[in-house]
Amino acid sequence: MACERAHFKGAGSRHYRVAVVGNPNVGKSTLFTALTKEIAHIANWPGTTVERKEGLIRVSGKEIVLIDLPGIYSLSGISAEERVARDFLLTGQWDALLILVDSLAIERTLYLAVHALELTGRAVVALTKWDAAHKQGVHVSISKLESELGIPVVPVSAVTREGIGELIAKLLQVLEGGTKRPLKVEYGYLEKYISELEKELANVSLPFKAPPRWVALKLLEGDEHISMLVRSAGGEGVVRRAGELRSLIVQFTGREVDELEIQYRFNFVDELCKAAVVRKRVREEIGVFERVLLSRAGAAASLLILLPLYLAVFTFNTGFPLTLILRVVGAAEVAELLESSTLSGLISGAFDGVAALVRESSLPTVVKSAIADGVLQGVGLVLTFLPLIFTALLILSLLEDSGIGPYAAASLHRFFQRLGLSGRAVYPLLISLGCNVPAVMASRTAPDEVERRQLVFSVPFIPCQARLVIIVAFVSVYFPSPFVAVTALLVTYAAAFALFAFTSTIIRRFYGIREPPELLIELPPIHFPSLRVLWWIAWDYTKHYLKRAGVVIFGLSLIIWALTSELGVFAAAIGDVLSPLLALIGITGEKATLIGFSLVAGLAAKEAVLLSISATMGADPIDALRSLQLTGAQALSLLALYTTYMPCIATVGTIYKETGSLKYTVSATAWSLSLSLVTSYIVYILASGLNL
């Protein structure tokens, strides 16, 4: 696995690397924030969209780099997250483990801890949410846990900061101490087979770091990845023997080895809990809020929570959809006033102001255009998304961190299942109706890697508010009667949604998965989230958007400027290049050049489509559209094309940031473009057939 050895380079000082291991919902991000001042490094794990965070602790002249492994339930390597975590642990590029155990759910979360401790004894266990444990009547004998596990156990609370200092001190002790034996779990019936394989493994020099006993068990259960690694190291014989023993065990017990293994490990956990944990209150009631979200009305209740939140985000940032409502009721001036006083409005207003100053200056025309329409437009484009991303992600983390998210996901699951998605797809879908950029970022809540890619590919088909403006303009010019207008609007949205669903299903098939995702989701108690964590996560992603996506977006917008600038040589040519395609739907000559040009201009931002048409025709957008004199079929076909043809460059930049892969970014863009062209052509054929 390609993995940089370190991202932090202290000037000659020793720095340690500590991998943080824990289940989802154990309070990992909260503890991470409590331990480190900020996330110093966010990236994706190589070859995946699973994200990787690193933080830094400075203590008595030493540096400890915390590497946050994804939240997982085990090290079996079923999900991408588990594979990432396990592969990293096997590289041995860490000096110790920090293992998180939820003190409110020790009986479950200790399982992963035990699993990890079988790999190494150089570890510290943090018992999280310690403040809440007292309140809920959970009592834990720390010394008993320590003696049974053979490592330091520190109860901590990120809320009260209790135990944080001690945790760091214990961590440092382990880091500076010598080697320690891994934990030995009793595997009963499996023991004799494990020790046989362990002995045979002594002759194989393993290409990764793990105790032979651990490897023996993995071979016995038939772990493909480990078997492959051992085979490649010349352990062909051991792997074959493991296979024989496995069939023997299945024959005798009627159970798979991994089933037995999990059972024994849970038995170990149960024994440990019996000795070290006392729960006073056995049956606790679940809250009213939780009950409502899980009832039959749960789906409706979830949408009732999610919709207003996102409407508020968009109204605050761009005025949408309030501005649209105001325009429909005839209060266009109020709508404009509102729009210019929203965050995006204020930012782009400021940039327009500076651009106007540049245009009036005495600089040469080319320089003026380059600064005003190229550089300033590009920077303005990147910055207008900042507040939107920040607030959309703030809401997203609020939902996830408070625990509302998982409940909403569970209640909406059965609707999304038909699209090959899980209930969590509700966030990107809702956000995308406002703007695709934060929607692509929201795909991070997807439960697995494949679903995340499904969303990254399919979300850009959902018309954002900029495209709604185009749809409304087209409809009002070419289908003015109210009934037809509303129908055309709904059909456009339905078609876009169908493309979303189609793409999502195709991508799932592409990864060889036929079944819809099964729902298996943990429901943490709903609680007031840590504001520090929310702020921190939202701010961090905004910062990283700026760094990673920002550069791409800025670069692309410069290219678009160079292509479309009226000063450049490309402006005329660019329209002509696309003319043959437009000829397919019967649009030729000057009209084709104009529309082809608007398609390229629209890549910078979809609203530029109308602006470029109106600028060339020298009329307001509606009149300019009308003077194109398209037939009904052409208008519908173009509408389909404009709505779906390609994600805008801000979305392309964000797709690149999220996937970290040029290949995926290019394929997602190419997919969207080709599917859109095909759809528009089909729409034209169908509409022509209907004599529209």
Added chain:
Amino acid sequence: MIRSLADVPAGSRAVVVEVAGGRGAKRRLLEMGLSPGSRVEVIVNGFPGPVVVKVRGVMAALGRGLAAKVLVKLEEGEREAQHGV
């Protein structure tokens, strides 16, 4: 009496007897704590929504397909419990 978790009425407690299903699904269920011998409490169970259980101190929602793969034995004193939410 052994039945699937999908057929256990809300409010009942049961003990996991066996988990069926493909390797991946089975492993996920087991590692979420639904291993044989674990006690589960069914919190919500209404068609077509998910089955919500509490197991090993954690609440979790299972789709009906997955819940059907978990075979359980109702605990003593729970047998007279009625079906439905």
